[in-house]
Amino acid sequence: MDSVQTATQEMMKSMSELEVEVDKSKAHVGAIEMEAKNVSVWFGKRKVLEDVNMAFPKNSVTALIGPSGCGKSTFIRTLNRLHELIPGAALAGEVLYEGNDIYAQNVDPVHIRLSIGMVFQKPNPFPSMTIRGNVLSGLKLSGMKRSDHDDIVEQTLTSAGLWKEVKDRLNAHAGELSGGQQQRLVIARALAVNPHVLLMDEPCSALDPASTLKIEETIRQLSKDITIIIVTHNMQQAVRVSDYTAFFLAEENKPGYVVEQGATTEIFGNPQDERTLDYVNGRFG
């Protein structure tokens, strides 16, 4: 019990140190960019997510935490319409992007996916393409015409914190990079199509601590210009990078739901629900 208390105290301490930084970062947080309203999700007949309501302010970082299988990844995949590509996928509710329902009949999902980019758990650069080719692949895949290719490559790789390491070997194959570098390459690739929102599904779970810190640094830099929603199993990471946190939970064989959401400092420092308190202190999950 003592050790738990000490750990909690330590965490609080480190959080109060962070507070200044979080507050500063909130200065750029603006109006609501995305919003999920009463979102429920099914795979076939199985309901996996129940009535999620969540708002994402412009240029904020929101962390989605919770034990495995509680629907976090499924939830972010509904935010850029990747969810519907899984056979049997169904959805109720609304997802608003800049005030418009992205599931409205006349909306082209390709446009949505370009505005709302995604980075996955496992680094997934295209193995047959070079580093440069990977960065520009989104333009080819979406048929987007832009002529300033060199600028895009330099800009996005710089934003992703990879430029210095690869600028002399842009024509090398992506497979030659380390896992952490590949993940930053994938971030650059997502940025190249100019998204306003970036979804990240456990982007650091396959990486070593040093690479993780680099990605977190990248996330903080990116959040000056874009809105980030990140799924993470790493509590410290949620504290380090996010302005807001939502805690998901699912009882056995029941759909997942949001237990509690709010400012990250509140969720970790002063959670209202006992289950949140237990989870953020590592007592289950």
Add this chain to the structure above:
Amino acid sequence: MATDTPMRDLSGSKKAHRGDRIFNRTITGAAFTSLLVLAGITIFLGAQTIPVLQDQGLSFLTTTVWDTTGVPPEYGIAGMLYGSLLLAVIALVIAVPVSLFLAVFMVFMAPAKLSKILTNLIDLMAAIPSVIIGLWAFYVLVPPAEEWQQLLNHYLGWIPLFANDSGNFSGTPFMAGLVLAIMMIPIVTSITAEVLKRTPPELINAAESLGCSMWTMLRYVALPFGRGGIVGGIMLGLGRALGETIAVFFVLKIVFDINFFNILESGGGSVATLIVSKFGETNGEFEVQVLLAAGFFLFLGTLFVNALANLIVRRTERLRS
């Protein structure tokens, strides 16, 4: 820091376990047996080829005469070798696009149930004996296909490829190529589908998150990923087309002159079909040897195609890793 400790023998894991030892020897034996069979065929055919080349010289490969009664008799299979190649190319041109479309449809577009049914049907199609295909082609395919050829000729006849001066549309290289294509499609489709199915889902996810369309996903992700395997499948189909005998026998009129590119003109060549059509009427040991020598060069050609396929597959594999 130098060390004087002697190196140890680490090969024990392969030898010490009795079960593994027996298993390894059996497998090695089986592998060598297939090599032996291959070597046996090569040696046998090669031995038959030597006297033919001694007698006929290189003209056996470069001329188009087939004079069994002349003094001395003359044989040249240039038309047949070229014909085999031409038929294979026609078959490729027809079969590859059809197979690719079919495989893409099965893997990425068709509902799961339909995809399963198609997979089974196509595997079944691959198992139809070629003599059945030949008979079916002869009785069912040829009559309408002759009209298709006339249509092709009517509208595209100004291209030398589709010219036909004789008005005779039966037994054409196009017809034989079409039948070969029908035999290739199941092989190429089945392998291509298998390869496309292995496209890593995380790469498809990546493409989807970057706003791909079905076409760009195929072009930039799935096809580059599967290139090696797909080329291998095509080469396997090509091997079948080159060696196919009996189905072609039913639909191609064998002529010894080279029909270079008038694919809608009656008459063409095929080494395998030459052998089967002449074998029954051979007169004396030498004529049999001539046919076997023709077989030897067909065998070399097929071997060459397979080797080429291996090379291409391996090179693309290396590029990827």
